Amino acid sequence: MSEVRGVANEDLIRLDADERKRVRRRSWKLLVSLAAPNKALLILAAVLIVLSTIARTSFPLLIAWAIDWALPAAQRNDWVPLAVVGGLYLLASCAAGPLLGWYEVTSKRVSQEMLLDLRLRVFRHTQRLSLEFHENYTSGRIISRQTSDVETLREFLDQGLTALVSGVLFVVFTGASILFLDGWSFLVVIVASIPIAIIFRWYQKRSEVLYRESRVVSARLISTFMETMTGIRAVKAFRREAENDRAYEDVAMEYRANSIKSINLFGVLQPSLVVIGNLTVAAVLLFGGLRVINGTLLVGTLVALLLASKRVFSPVDEIANFYSSLQSATAALEKVSGLLEEEPTIVEDPEPIALKNAKGRIEFKNVEFGYGAGPTVMEQFDLTIPAGQTVAVVGQTGAGKSTLAKMVARFYDVRSGELTIDSVPIKKLTAKDLRRAVVMVTQEAFLFSGTVADNIALGKPTASRDEIILAARAVGAHEFIEKLPDGYDTDVNKRGGRVSAGQRQLISFARAFLADPAILILDEATSSLDLPSERLVQHGLQQLLGNRTAIIIAHRLSTVEIADRVLVVHDGKIVEDGSPAELIAQGGRYAALDQAWQDSLGR
Ligand SMILES: Nc1ncnc2c1ncn2[C@@H]1O[C@H](COP(=O)(O)OP(=O)(O)OP(=O)(O)O)[C@@H](O)[C@H]1O
Helix, strand or coil, X not given: CCCCCXXXXXXXXXXXXXXXXXXXXXHHHXXXXXXXXXXXXXXXXXXXXXXXXXXXXXXXXXXXXXXXXXXXXXXXXXXXXXXXXXXXXXHHHHHHHHHHHHHHHHHXXXXXXXXXXXXXXHXXXXXXXXXXXXXXCCHHHHHXXXXXXXXXXXXXXXXXXXXHHHHHHHHHHHHHHHHHHCXXXXXXXXXXXXXXXXXXXXXXXXXXHHHHHHHHHHHHHHHHHHHHHHCHHHHHHCCCHHHHXXXXXXXXHHHHHHHXXXXXXXXXXXXXXXXXXXXXXXHHHHHHHHHHHHCCCCHHHHHHHHXXXXXXXXXXXXHHHHHHHHHHHHHHHHHHHHHHHCCCCCCCCCCCCCCCCCCCCEEEEEEEEECCCCCEEEEXXXXXXXXXXXXXXXXXXXXXXXXXHHHXXXXXCCCEEEEEECCEEXXXXXXXXXXXXXXXXXXXXXXXXXXXXXHHHCCCCCCCHHHHHHHHHHCCCHHHHHHCCCHHHCECCHHHCCCCHHHXXXXXXXXXXXXXXXXXXXXXXXXXXXXXXXXXXXXXXXXXXXXXXEEEECCXXXXXXXXXXXXXXXXXXXXXXXXXXXXXXXXXHHHHHHHHHHHHHCC
């Protein structure tokens, strides 16, 4: 049977018994590991809740003693029992509230500590996971794990847990006081607990499925929203609004349907509990009353029993209510623990080989590649790129160009064969050495919030302002940066809103220039640029290339002109390899591409 590891199968609503057990164990382990550092506070909270519940559940007993023992004694002028019972009553009344308050504060402090820990763990872990995970798991889902699931856990730990623990203890202690007072009445309470347990079980089974479903649907709701908003340009360009409205409405309605089902379930549970509670009091009154008439039960004891049996099931409502939040939290915990169970697929070698002053020679030996367990994307091939060479990779869409680049950046490991940089297997490099040697400039030219200078300095965090300016000058970005409202200190806003696409590209070139890697990978997509900025970027690019090894995924042939060598990738194979001139002379695929391009330029 397949095991549910990590986030695989996380959309499954009904798990089989074994899988359920494993997921439960995983969630429980996470909870224990979060609670462990707060052991002292947890023990304090436990002591406080026990003391406060003893104080709260002692009232019926004290009343029984007062009526049956202290008052008759007082009638005989013996005031000591009344003073003792009165004193205890006063003590319990004064202590119950503050103890409960202290417990709430303590337990909430623990829950805040646990939540902080969990939030940080989820963030750090998700960031640590390899690109493979991120390319398959949508960002909306991650956001839903970090927001909606953590929030559900917050609600539970903040409110539900304290109420649940104090409610359960209250029931147990009140039940114990009934047993202490009268065995027969306790039997009535036990009999009443049987239907309560059955209804609870029924509720638990159904609501567990519903709550798991609610986590899945709410993640889908967030994903749908995220996808629309992050792709808002495409949405507008293709007028997908109406279609998106419908898709979102479908998920939102599914979410509502799920919530209504939960509410209905609770609607059955709550009234049943009330009815059983009332019947219990009536039964205790009937049996007790008859025995009072017989003279086998004292009136004070009956009063205490009625008070206690009226109260014994009173928190059950609350328990049931917060039981839902426990279910919800369990479902959230299952998902979060699944995410935390994911392991990075790219791991550092425990015995790495240092790479100092990388030259940038890249060699693929008998390499074959495919994503995960998927089909082969690059068939077995050999390829050597000498240090300092500029290689343009061309080929139709989906041919495997980006895949080649992702292997060199070690976003993915090769399936078989070996990939080396300066003769060192890429798997043997430390992440630090690899990132210093290889820099990938993506099409996205992502700018982080902060200033332009901060964004360039990403390439070398220790860089001085002079170095930053030098890098910007080198790639031709200095002029436009100077003209920005605050020059290098201009805040680029979220996602670089204030700079144009070409300018963003130039900033990312400056960043790469400053990082000064031996190998530069460039996923070039400048189709969004107008002609002047294209020229600007082209010039910046040439400066950036210098004499490093460069792999350029070329979408436009103007870039190929500056390359020493062209690789044509087709159907997972390198089908042509040579200088642009050689390939044109060969008259193959590249020659055809070049011809088409020349024609389009009217040359
Ligand atoms: N993360 C992934 N998981 C599984 N398959 C993938 C993944 N990324 C790409 N592929 C598949 O690998 C093949 C090569 O994709 P690749 O992105 O390398 O193409 P490309 O030549 O760069 O295309 P384009 O010019 O459109 O960017 C395609 O069939 C694609 O569907």
